[in-house]
Amino acid sequence: MEIRSEILELKKLGVIPNHDDDSVEDIVIEKFENLLGSLGPTINKDEGEMLILIFPKESCYGLEWTLLHLIESLFKQINKFEYEELILKCNSPEWKKLLLDRFRNSKE
Secondary structure: OOOOHHHHHHHHHOOOOOOOOOOOOHHHHHHHHHHHHOOOOOOOHHHHHHHOOOOOOOOOOOHHHHHHHHHHOOOOOOOHHHHHHHHHOOOOHHHHHHHHHHHHHHHO
């Protein structure tokens, strides 16, 4: 599958910083916001493999929710086993738990 340039740029930027990280310049947050906002409502599996690794530790001005919704757009595109495997790769324990909880609740 083709990976969009915006996803590759997000991968280069790395993990989204926490909102309380004073060492991060506003321009970096704006880059994350613009890139995530430009993706539209869905991603493909290969893009999800990259994006699952950039969740902030806790939160960053709502960007984590945009990222969560992009990951969740894969729920109906890939099988449930692949989706759960993807979630387990999440770099943030907090967001991994939330993704897993939402996934498991959807199966009930």
